[in-house]
Amino acid sequence: MGYGSLTKEIFEELASAVGRAAAIIDADALENYAYDQAGRVWGHMPEAVVRPRNTEQVSSVMKIASKYRIPVTPRGAGSGLNGGAVPLAGGVVLSLERMNKILEIDKINRVAVVEPGVVTNDLCRAAAAEGFLYAGYPMSTETSFIGGNFATNAGGGKVIRYGSTRRHVLGAEVVLASGEILHLGGRFRKDTWGYSLLNLLAGSEGTLAIATKLIVNLEPKPGKVVNLLACYPDVEKLVESVAKVIGSGRRIISCEFMDRNLVKYTTEYLGCALPEQERSEGYLLIQVEGDTDEQLEEGYETVGKICLEGGAFEVFVAESRTDSAAMWNVRQNGLEGMRARDPYACASGDLMVPLSAVPEMLRRIKRISGEWNVEIGIISHIGDGNLHPIPLKPEGMTPERWASYAEEFFSALINEAISLGGVGSGEHGVGHVKQKVLTENKTPAELEIMRGIKKAFDPQNILNPGKMFFKLQ
Template sequence: MDTYGRLTEEIIEELSSVLGPGGIITDDRDLLENYSWDQAGRIWGHMPEAVVRPGNTTQVSAVMKIASRYRIPVTPRGAGSGLNGGAVPLAGGIVLSLERMNAILEIDPVNRVAVVEPGVVTNDLCRAAAEKGFLYAGYPMSTETSYIGGNFATNAGGGKVVRYGSTRRHILGAEVVLASGEIIELGGRYRKDSWGYNILQLLIGSEGTLAIATKLTVNLEPKPGKTVNLLACYPGIEKLVESVSKVIGSGEKIISCEFMDRNLVRYTTEYLGCRLPEQDRSGGYLIIQVEGDSEEQLEESYEKIGNICLSCGAFEVFVAESRTDSAAMWNVRQNGLEGMRARDPYACGSGDLMVPLSAVPEMLRRIEAAGREWGLEMGIIAHIGDGNIHPIPIKPEGMTPEKWAIYSEEFFEALIKEAIKLGGVGSGEHGVGHVKQHIITQSKSPAELELLRGIKRTFDPLNILNPGKMFFPLGDR
């Protein structure tokens, strides 16, 4: 069993001397509380003893050297928008917030990369890239809050994965600080690498359990040509899912293919005070973003996609005529979780089933059947073109929040088992954190778990980096 040190006055003084004024929070309980939970909900939270807010890599390294010396657990934190308790300091100790390291250091048009600090908000990077005529293709639905460092650490997906892949595909290089405090550089401004093992790729999606990202070099795509958003309305889900593989396989340039069901649209439009077209008749919607090189070609493309949808049972396909129309449909999609939480603050957003595209219809059937069996009302939202489905159940009336935290996760555990039977996996993009830890460990073979533990021991022999997350146990206090 690991035994962690406690933060003494002397250690706090040492930390303060490297971090300077404003760099450390220890006494203000209200402030500390803000860093004790993430979007999994307060119920999964845990108080830190201190929050450190380094302003540069040297300070991150100095904090890790001190933490290693006294064996203090350190939980890296981005914006805290994670849905599985990844940024929660389960063992207390230090939360290391990257919020002050938020500079876009460079946009390099020749190499088509941006170099950024980890605390840059994803959407700020998208905007800065667009101003220079590029696209940063990361687009989680939390784009206006999440940080690029958090996207790196969770291998975030989102609304453009169909075309551009998840964060793994966008990261070319990183500067990271190891548990020992050592700083290493991985990758760079190049796009091919067969120079041995790829540690950079290993760190993407490692949820702060192996290293802390302090600088990232990201790929920029050429800005897409002309785009248009379609809103296809279907009477029910069965018909809708038939269209998806046909749309994706159409040969047209599809940037996004997203799904929202009736319940989710109802609660989200009520929350936002808006309406989508044909809301009374629609059992589900697809938002499809299509790209074309010219107006004419775009028109041909979206007509073809619209016809595919109509031939698969859509009763109406709307073409967004303006930016406002596009923004209205994407606003509902982006606010799906908030909409469900306006209906019930305990609506659970951690569900993140991932199945092969061919298994999406069956997975949706099983989700609906399970919802009935477990007596749950839910909304469903999906990056359906990727096969990534988020059921968002709400707490049954009268159930305590404590019981609900367990019940909802048992519900997801049952669904994850179904996803695995269908050839999928337990999470497409939200990761493991501590909420899903017991499930992932069940789904790995003993041999794979041993390899994973060996990797953790190599990077973090004292088990101080984000302990109790993913496959790794919590040390003893």
């Protein structure tokens, strides 16, 4: 049985549920919701967009969609890199952009209650103003929504200290495909109270339910931090330093890697330079924390010594916020820098391998990129083994051919990561870009269980159809 058609009468029902101004059918306006950061080549036009303002409106939309079997694609900020928010089946995009309130900072229980359309960095600032840290911190903090972070179980630079988004979401209000509202978890940090549907929904990419309210953990405000930039003439030596830095006993918040190509193109884009750029093959950007000046100094001196003994020819310590911001600016704008060089630069293929396998994975990335005639830049949350190779389109190749070629290239890399004990994504998710390689690498038993879960949550397959392991009907 196929999907129902979005008739004028059904659109009027949807418009009545969310308000006329919050229902879009104009073709020019719809185009803004047809693709995400994977690029236009992976896009698909919706038939309508609705922008609810509260849980009840989301519930009403889903009841209408369920009644007429209309496909619904939930959408946050559209900052995903795997086509997860692309409406492959047409139908309705349900945008959460207007549900953007920080409802409460609860100091007693150390939680924040937020709507899914809150920008990550807005929550970080609000928590900091009350003396707390929100540590679920992807690199897209300035643009991504909390709801999208939950949907993809986003990670980021602080994972080695604080963990990914799943660890920070304690409770959620969610709407099922039927329109029914569930309340999961709460303002507590442990339970053995049946299957954890909350943890199951983290990383489900909007295929099982739509989060309309999240209760997130707040950490105590961190101590003093300092940033170090270690410059290496050899990437192999750089990687060997990482395990020693992580295992140094010092409080390492972040340990990030940038290779020569990425730094070159990103500094050109930003109009700046990093130290020793002409002779550095790679950089480690390390953030160390300490409660006192003495503890902090001991920490960064220990880490700096490890890097120098491991082959770094220079380690720079940021002496001010300006210095720190300059270091992180290159790291945070790596994708934009590569896309300034080539607008078709593709970043969907993040890879996850055990830390011990990182040196071999980097060797394989270099070998395969040469075999495929693809120039790449690499950024990485190297402290937890999460690598982000960003390939550039070969000269003369059409964008249409590149869309498939790039994903064939990533599939080759993912297969290598899996052979080393890793997986095909640490934080970007599957969407529809990585669907083929996911299904090829899951066992029939795993796929059967996951399809059963999908059917239990969404028996008509109307929530974000065509994503992860479910092809369009």
